[in-house]
Amino acid sequence: MVLRPPVEPMLAQARETIPLPGAMPGGGMLIDPKFDGFRCLLFTPVEDGQPVVLQTRRGAMYQARFPDLVAAAAQLPRGLVLDGELAVLEEGQLSFTALQRRATAVRQARVLAAELPAHFIAFDILQADGRELLDEPLWRRREVLEALFADHRLTPPWTLCPSTTDLAVAQEWLTEWTDVPGVEGVVVKSRAGRYRPGVRGSWYKVRRRATTEAIIGGVTGSLRHPQVLLLGRLDAIGRLRLVGKTVPLKPTPSAEVADQLTGADTDHPWTGVRFSARWGSRDHLIPVLVEPRCIAEISGDTAQDAGVWRHPVRYVRLRQDMTAADVPTFGGMQRHTG
Structure with missing residues (x-):
């Protein structure tokens, strides 16, 4: 044949x-x-x-x-x-x-x-x-x-x-x-x-996966039960830029993150922004924006496009010892763990 x-x-x-x-x-x-x-x-x-x-x-x-x-x-x-x-x-x-x-x-x-x-x-x-x-x-x-x-x-x-x-x-x-x-x-x-x-x-x-940090700028689901984290980093002039999203959270990490989230005011930098459900998709998420002050340690692969992860990353833990100023800048290198 x-x-x-x-x-x-x-x-x-x-x-x-x-x-x-x-x-x-x-x-x-x-x-x-x-x-x-x-x-x-x-x-x-x-x-x-x-x-x-x-x-x-x-x-x-x-x-x-x-x-x-x-x-x-x-x-x-x-x-x-x-x-x-x-x-x-x-x-x-x-x-x-x-x-x-x-x-x-x-x-x-x-x-x-x-x-x-x-x-x-x-x-x-x-x-x-x-x-x-x-x-x-x-x-x-x-x-x-x-x-x-x-x-x-x-x-x-x-x-x-x-x-x-x-x-x-x-x-x-x-x-x-x-x-x-x-x-x-x-x-x-x-x-x-x-x-x-x-x-x-x-x-x-x-x-190959690497651990690094990003700022939680929004979630899907609700503040009490976040499902997916929308992650950002600050660019050279201090704007919060979307860099990726996580895979859906399991119940324990979802509760851990929910305890630290605060709903955003109308001046959130992502107000009015549309988020694709997945890479290359025309479907959109309906996010709940949060104050961009919580830092997540994440694990992601090396597939990035202009500083944005093409595949969902994994939430590892909250980094309460870090502020947004400690997070790598938009387009900055992540830390490899092998």
Whole structure:
């Protein structure tokens, strides 16, 4: 069977630590760095007249937005389906902000392709020469993927994602590589695993997390029963800027925070501001604004865009020994804890 878009990508379960090899199905694992881009499946034509297709995780077709990758696909053989990460370089570093700009500015696609070149970081191959490989074990698919890069001498924008079976190397990636913009953790996969579209199966993502502080500027729920904390930091001129939101609080921390909250006056800096329910969503939260004086210690991953966390962070505790002046400024570095 020849694969045709859309195909749901296989998904990963979140884990706090890298699983031990014996805990993986089949007893072995392959570990890849987790790059901070857009998940993407690339399809090359099987027959004349068919287009190159770039399909996002949610099934959107992005080939018109990335004409540079479509043109570069002439290097690739027919009947190929790659799974990987779509990324953009800006000033020599991976930039999620630049990637978003390219993904949304359709009318400027060709101009931006010259200014902000896209790259495809391939970590799996689902079809080669028109032959579907979903039921092949991962170790065999990796061999085919490596052979593709070697046989066709592929160069950027095509990049072969690094992979290792060495737990010490993977731990180094998790602790050292994540200091580099654009790398947010590792993905652990069963070497014997088959590719299961849309399934959270034998893949596990482990993000590096760090603790830091932020100011509680609002909550969802109520003052007596806060559910989600809306977090801010002061910018260079003292304005409170939204930097993220927490996952829903459990009852004990919710009660702890509620004891310290005070409802805000009408001069709160976020009065009238609309808050998205989640990254990229058009749905909005209905916040209860509070006096921005309570400081929360939080744990977040490294995926940020211009100082704002893209994923919900975790509440750790209140820092009653700190004031807003002690909190890192908007865009300031967080403290890594490994």
